[in-house]
Amino acid sequence: MSTLESRIRRKSLLKKVVPVEDTIQYFKNGMNLGWSGFTPAGYPKAIPIALADHVEKNNLQGKLRFNLFIGASVGAETENRWAQLDMIDRRWPYQTGKDIAKGINEGRIRMGDRHLSLFAQDLGYGFYTKDETGKGKIDIAIIEVSAVTEDCGLVLTSSCGVVGEILAIADKIILEVNTGQPSFEGMHDIVMSQDPPHRQPYLISKASDRIGTTYVPCDPDRIIAVVESKHRDKGRAFAEQDDTSEAIAANILDFFAHEVKAGRLPKNLLPLQSGVGSIANAVVGGLAKGPFYNLSVYTEVLQDTMLDLFDSGRLDFASSCSLSLSETPGFPRFFDNMDKYKDKIVLRPLSIANAPEPIRRLGCIAMNTPIEFDIYAHANSTLVGGTRMINGIGGSGDFLRNAYLSIMHTPSARPTKTDPTGITCVVPKAPHIDHTEHDLDVLVTEQGLADLRGLAPKDRAQEIINKCAHPDYKPILQEYFDLAKKTCLAKGIGHEPQLFDRCFKMQMNLAAKGTMKVDNWDI
Amino acid sequence: MSTLESRIRRKSLLKKVVPVEDTIQYFKNGMNLGWSGFTPAGYPKAIPIALADHVEKNNLQGKLRFNLFIGASVGAETENRWAQLDMIDRRWPYQTGKDIAKGINEGRIRMGDRHLSLFAQDLGYGFYTKDETGKGKIDIAIIEVSAVTEDCGLVLTSSCGVVGEILAIADKIILEVNTGQPSFEGMHDIVMSQDPPHRQPYLISKASDRIGTTYVPCDPDRIIAVVESKHRDKGRAFAEQDDTSEAIAANILDFFAHEVKAGRLPKNLLPLQSGVGSIANAVVGGLAKGPFYNLSVYTEVLQDTMLDLFDSGRLDFASSCSLSLSETPGFPRFFDNMDKYKDKIVLRPLSIANAPEPIRRLGCIAMNTPIEFDIYAHANSTLVGGTRMINGIGGSGDFLRNAYLSIMHTPSARPTKTDPTGITCVVPKAPHIDHTEHDLDVLVTEQGLADLRGLAPKDRAQEIINKCAHPDYKPILQEYFDLAKKTCLAKGIGHEPQLFDRCFKMQMNLAAKGTMKVDNWDI
Numbered sequence A, B: 001m002s003t004l005e006s007r008i009r010r011k012s013l014l015k016k017v018v019p020v021e022d023t024i025q026y027f028k029n030g031m032n033l034g035w036s037g038f039t040p041a042g043y044p045k046a047i048p049i050a051l052a053d054h055v056e057k058n059n060l061q062g063k064l065r066f067n068l069f070i071g072a073s074v075g076a077e078t079e080n081r082w083a084q085l086d087m088i089d090r091r092w093p094y095q096t097g098k099d100i101a102k103g104i105n106e107g108r109i110r111m112g113d114r115h116l117s118l119f120a121q122d123l124g125y126g127f128y129t130k131d132e133t134g135k136g137k138i139d140i141a142i143i144e145v146s147a148v149t150e151d152c153g154l155v156l157t158s159s160c161g162v163v164g165e166i167l168a169i170a171d172k173i174i175l176e177v178n179t180g181q182p183s184f185e186g187m188h189d190i191v192m193s194q195d196p197p198h199r200q201p202y203l204i205s206k207a208s209d210r211i212g213t214t215y216v217p218c219d220p221d222r223i224i225a226v227v228e229s230k231h232r233d234k235g236r237a238f239a240e241q242d243d244t245s246e247a248i249a250a251n252i253l254d255f256f257a258h259e260v261k262a263g264r265l266p267k268n269l270l271p272l273q274s275g276v277g278s279i280a281n282a283v284v285g286g287l288a289k290g291p292f293y294n295l296s297v298y299t300e301v302l303q304d305t306m307l308d309l310f311d312s313g314r315l316d317f318a319s320s321c322s323l324s325l326s327e328t329p330g331f332p333r334f335f336d337n338m339d340k341y342k343d344k345i346v347l348r349p350l351s352i353a354n355a356p357e358p359i360r361r362l363g364c365i366a367m368n369t370p371i372e373f374d375i376y377a378h379a380n381s382t383l384v385g386g387t388r389m390i391n392g393i394g395g396s397g398d399f400l401r402n403a404y405l406s407i408m409h410t411p412s413a414r415p416t417k418t419d420p421t422g423i424t425c426v427v428p429k430a431p432h433i434d435h436t437e438h439d440l441d442v443l444v445t446e447q448g449l450a451d452l453r454g455l456a457p458k459d460r461a462q463e464i465i466n467k468c469a470h471p472d473y474k475p476i477l478q479e480y481f482d483l484a485k486k487t488c489l490a491k492g493i494g495h496e497p498q499l500f501d502r503c504f505k506m507q508m509n510l511a512a513k514g515t516m517k518v519d520n521w522d523i
C-alpha cells in the first residue's frame, strides 16, 4: 500500500494533515454535514467514528446532532452508531441500519426520502439547506479519497455519490485519505453539474463511454484538514441463493429468452440495472449461469455476484455509482484481482449514474425488489405496513421510470412468527406507493412472471393474481378482485375497482392475528 | 387557403386521392389504429366521422370495434362519438369526453394509462401490439397533414403526437390533407427515435433549439389513400378566471418572486410547463400580467392564455407537442396572427417534448392540476374517488418527476350537490396515487402555498394542512394527523403515520352523505 505522502500529490496539503482527534473541534451542534459515500462504499470512517467516540466518552448524546446529506446509506459503524448516540437530526435521502430506522420510526430522526437522482441535483440547487438569502450551505464536507492530484483534484474511492454537489455548497472540507486499501484512481468518470439554464447533455451512448475527468475538482482553500484512514468499507455479505431466489431468477431468464426470440431484445440484452438486497444479488447470480453473453451493466450499485458475472465471461462492462461489495468476501476478492476488473468498471456521480437521460437512451433493463406490490401494479419500496421506513426508495424510481423494461421481483409470500406464509407480497392495494401502475412492465415472484405491457388495469389484476400470487393467497385475492369489480362496475366507477372499506383488511388482519389470510372479505 | 394539389408536392400521391367514403372499406373489426393528434389538436376528423356515420347508418354498433393508439385525447366528435357507438375496444393512453369515460368506467372500453413519454417509446417498441413473433403492427395509421413534401415527408398540422412511432410499425397509411386551415409548415421539429442500443442524445439546451426536420419521413408505398379534409380542431374554450384561480396564480407568482430574490431562480425564471385544464390556463393568464419578462415555455400543450402571454410581450419562445387552442376564440386568433406567432413556437414529437432528458437539462418549472393531494404530498391525477377514470395521467408525471421545481395547484375544496365545500382536495390519504411524495416540491391552493423542499413527511403534513387546506377542513385534517401520529409513534412505526382503518373515511362519508366533512374520526 502506498504512503500518505505519495497519495497527496498536492504538496501544500501535507501541512494540513492532522490526527483525527484534532478535527473534532470543528463540529458544532446543528451543522449540515455532507459525506462522500454510497450504499456502504466510499464513506468517511475515521472522523465519524472518532466523533461517535467523543460523544460517547463525554456523554454528549443528544447535544451534538447533525443534518446528514450523503448519496445513500453508509456503513453501520458510522450512521447507525450515530443514531444510537442520538447524533442525527435530519438524514437525507436513504439509510440502512436497525437503530437509525428505529430513530426514524419513533420520530427522533427526520428522514427525507427522494429519488436519488433528484436528491443529487436538489442538494446542489441548495433545496435542502436553503435559507431566506439563498442556497444556504453544507457546513462541513467529509470526503474519503484515494489520492489528491497536483491540481487538488480529489480521486475518490469505492463510490462517487454526491461529492460534486456537496463541494459546490460546502463551506469547509475535510479529507480522509484512505491508505488502507489500493487506490481507485482511473476508475471514476466525473462531470460537475451546472445549474439550469446552463446544464449540458451527458453524451453517454453505451455503459463504457467516458465523458469527464478521473477526479473531482476541489478548491484547496476550503480544505481545513486532512486525515489518514485505514478503515475498510463495511458492506454486508448476502445469504446464499435459495430455492425462491433461484426460481425468481429462472423466471426472469426465461422471459429474456422469449423477448430475444421475439426480436424485442438484442441477443446480448440491454444494459442491466439491478437493485439492492438479496433477491437482486441472486438474480445477477442467475445471469452468471445463464445463456446471455456480451452483457453490459448500467446501474447504481455493484453487489458481490457482479464479480461472478464478470468471472463467468458474460459481462463486458459495468457502469455504476458505487462498488457496493461486502467487506468479506467481496472487497478482498476485488482487490486481489483489481487489474482484471479495473478497466471494465467505471464509477459515475449519482447525478449521472441515475439520470433519466442515459437510462432512457441506453434502454436499461431495470430490476428491483419491492416490499410488496398490488394487483394493479403499484409497488411499495419503502414503508412496511405503509408507515414504517426500511431504507428508502433509493434509485429504484430513477431506473424503473426510465428503463426499456421495468421489472420488480419479490418472493410471493414472507413468513411471520406464526405463519410461514403469513405475509403476501401481492396485495389488493399497496398501503404506500413508491412506483405507480404507469411505471412497471413486469412483476415476478417464484410463482411466475406477469408481463403487463399493454394490459388495462382489470386485465393486469387478473394476470398478476394468476402468475404472481402465492397459492395460499390466490383464492383470497381473486375473491376481493371479483367483489370489487362487481361493486364498482355496477356503479359505473370501475376503471380500477377497489373497496375502500376493506382494501387494507389484510394489513389489519396481520397486525391483529399475525397473518394476512383474512377469513372473509366481510366488513 | 391553398388547394389540395399545391399541398401535395409528392405528385405521385395525387392519384391516391379518394372521397372519404372510399376509405371505409379498409377498416375491419378488431384492427389496431394509430392516429395523429394530441389533446384536441391535429387529429384526423374526416375519416373518423365518416366511419362513425357508417356505423350509425348501418347499425354496426359493437360490430366494428378498434384499438386506438393516439398521442393523447382527440376531439369529442371523433373519440367520444366512437365511444357512443361502441367502436372502441382498447384506448391508449389518454382520452377526454363524457361517453368515452362512461365506457371506460362501466368496463366496456379497456383504457391503458401511461406516462406519455413512455407511451410514445413503448408504442414504437411494439409493446402494445406485440405478438409471439415480434412487435406486431398498427393495421392502419390515419394522419392529418398540412402538406406532403416532394420526398414524401409529412408536414403535420397543430400537433406532433406519436406520428413517428405509429409510422414505424404501421402496415397501411391514410392521409387527411387539411386544406381548411393554413399550413403549419415550418413549425415542427421532427426527430425519429431509434430503438436501443442505437438511441442518440437530444441536443436541446434551450426551448428554441431545433434538432430535426420540419416533416416526418414516410414510406410512400404504404400510403393507400389520401383524403381532403376541411374540418377544424374542436378544442373547448375555458371558463373565465375566477377568484379561486386568480388566488392560486397570485400565490405562485409570489413564490417565484421570492425564489428570484433568494437567487434560486433566474430573473426570467426557467422554462415553464403548464398542464391541461382551467386552473393551468388561469395560471398562465396570471403570468401574462406578472412581473417576469423574457420567459420561455417548454411544455406539451399550449392553451389559449399562452397567446395572451405572447401578446403581453413577456414570452420569448414556446416549445410544445401541440397547439391545444380552443376552436373559438383560440384558433381564429392564432390564424389571424400566424406570422407573429409562427417563429416563436416549435412543435415537437411527444417522445421529445415529454422526454426526461430535455426537461431535466432545461430545468423546467412544472405546474399541473391534480384531482386531490394528501397530507404527505402524494397526488391523484386520474381516478376520482380512487376508481373512476377522468382523463389519464397525461404528461404530468413526465414533467413533475423531472422538473427543477414540481408544482401542483388545485382549489382547496370543490362543491357537491348539497355542500359548497363538500369535497376537500387535501385528504389524509389519496385513494389513488399517480405522483409520489418523492416527486413534488410545492403544493398550492387559493389558501396558500406549501414549499415542501427539504421537509420530512410529518413536517410536510403540518405545512400542507397549515397552508393549503380549506378552513372548513383544517381542524378535521389536523385531528386525523394528530391521532395518526400519536398512534403510530407509540408503536414505533411512525415515519409516515396513517390509520388504515379510517384513512378513507372522508371518501366513504362523501359516498354516503354527500360531503367529506366527517363528524369524527371514530371507527
Ligand SMILES: CC(C)(COP(=O)(O)OP(=O)(O)OC[C@H]1O[C@@H](n2cnc3c(N)ncnc32)[C@H](O)[C@@H]1OP(=O)(O)O)[C@@H](O)C(=O)NCCC(=O)NCCS
Pocket (backbone or CB within 6 Å): A274, A275, A276, A277, A278, A279, A280, A300, A301, A368, A369, A370, A371, A372, A381, A382, A384, A385, A390, A391, A392, A393, A394, A395, A396, A414, A423, A424, A425
Ligand atoms: C425492499 C427491500 C428492503 C428488500 O430487500 P431484501 O434484501 O430483498 O429484503 P429482506 O428480505 O432483507 O427484507 C428487508 C426487511 O424488510 C422486511 N420486509 C420486506 N418485505 C416485507 C413485507 N411485504 N412485509 C413486511 N415486511 C417486509 C423484511 O422482513 C426485512 O425486515 P427485517 O430487516 O426486520 O428482517 C430493498 O430492496 C430496498 O430497500 N428497496 C428500496 C430501494 C431500492 O429498490 N433500491 C434499488 C435501486 S438502488
Ligand SMILES: CC(C)(COP(=O)(O)OP(=O)(O)OC[C@H]1O[C@@H](n2cnc3c(N)ncnc32)[C@H](O)[C@@H]1OP(=O)(O)O)[C@@H](O)C(=O)NCCC(=O)NCCS
Pocket (backbone or CB within 6 Å): B274, B275, B276, B277, B278, B279, B280, B300, B301, B368, B369, B370, B371, B372, B381, B382, B384, B385, B390, B391, B392, B393, B394, B395, B396, B414, B423, B424, B425
Ligand atoms: C385533474 C384535471 C381533471 C383537472 O382539470 P380542470 O379542468 O382543472 O378540472 P375540472 O374542474 O374541469 O374537473 C374535471 C372533472 O373532475 C372532477 N374533479 C376534480 N377534482 C375532483 C375531486 N377532488 N373530487 C371529485 N371530483 C373531482 C370535477 O368535478 C370534474 O368533473 P365533471 O367533468 O364531472 O364536472 C386535469 O388537470 C387532468 O386531467 N389532469 C391529469 C393530466 C395532466 O395533469 N396533464 C398535464 C400535463 S399534460
